Amino acid sequence: MDTSPTPHGPATSSSEPLPRPRFAFDAVTWKEIANLLLNFPMALVGFIYVVTTLTLGAGLSVTVIGLPLLAFGLVGCRLLGKVERRRARALLGLHVDEPRPLRRETLGGFLPWLWATLKDPVAWRHALYLAIRLPWGIVTFTVTLTSLFVLWPVLPFLARGMSAVDRALVRGLLQPSDELERRIAELESDRGVVFDTAAADLRRIERDLHDGAQARLVALAMGLGLAKEKLLEDPEAAAKMVGEAHGEVKVALQELRDLARGIHPAILTDRGLDAALSSVATRCTVPVAVTVDLVARPAEAIEGIAYFTVSELLQNVSKHSRARTASVDVWRSEDRLMIQVRDDGQGGADVSGGSGLAGLAERLDSVDGLFVVASPVGGPTVVTAELPWRDREFRRQGATR
Structure with a gap:
């Protein structure tokens, strides 16, 4: 009778029970x-x-x-x-x-x-x-x-x-290889999310230009053409039309500024997250306390994702929360950029169901981030987001090599 360890498991140590004996020709x-x-x-x-x-x-x-x-x-x-x-x-x-x-x-x-x-x-x-x-x-x-x-x-x-x-x-x-295969599947899924998000953003920009600034500029050109024809016949009517065109120019310029801010705000590039998030907070319908505790700036891509995440969360606060106050906290924890948005509203926010929160979760997941929503009915709502910290100077040096 053979009492050697079974080949289907590791050899036993002195503290483990001996394996069941095997016959030589079993x-x-x-x-x-x-x-x-x-x-x-x-x-x-x-x-x-x-x-x-x-x-x-x-x-x-x-x-x-x-x-x-x-x-x-x-x-x-x-x-x-x-x-x-x-x-x-x-x-x-x-x-x-x-x-x-x-x-x-x-x-x-x-x-x-x-x-x-x-x-x-x-x-x-x-x-x-x-x-x-x-x-x-x-x-x-x-x-x-x-x-x-x-x-x-x-x-x-x-x-x-x-x-x-x-x-x-x-x-x-x-x-x-479980880890490798899982990572490949995640990267393929994340790539699809990035492509879909980029395509949706391009469609949004095209729609905003076509329906907003472009349509307004076409109407402005037509109005100025009519004013030019009336300039000699009816100066008063022409002056009124020029005044209206001036107002249209102001509106078109504001729409273009808003569109540019939606692509990448200049204040974020020039002054960083603290100033950019404070600017976003002023457009919220409820008072928002903003605290940004960062001694350095992350890479531009991570900074942009953080900005648009907070911007969309504050839009949700304005539209759906019925809150009286809200707060935004941003800080660094080791190699992660942490974001937390709170409000004292009615709660009930849910990531599932194809909501805007689900879109945010997918965007953060595409860069190895995390997105957690705690929103019991009756409130408060606490949204926590994590992004990988990627140093700005390191990325810049890597680009010049």
């Missing part, structure tokens, strides 16, 4: 032996497939069929990797999660699918696994087959040792 050992005997034919199939499809695809990449052939070869590598994971579960007792599928965006057309497949890290890891398995498959097949007739007493120990190597290869190349 069911687990026979499964390991079957896996080792299958290594050679499976490795041979995988090696021939990888060498044939990937080499042919790479060699023909200068032609129109090369890259598609390479992409289909990588898809096949994923399928063979799936077969190998199933074999590891069945014969090695190894739990291996399935990797993430290709992004849904790749279903939008052949070219997006082709590009996503060619740069798929999962498929390339599977291809590497299939390519390097052949020498090991020959070794395990030869040793196991020989031991069945010559080295029978030591076969269980050889099987467990070689199976441990098999498990390591499967874990290293066929098991998805």
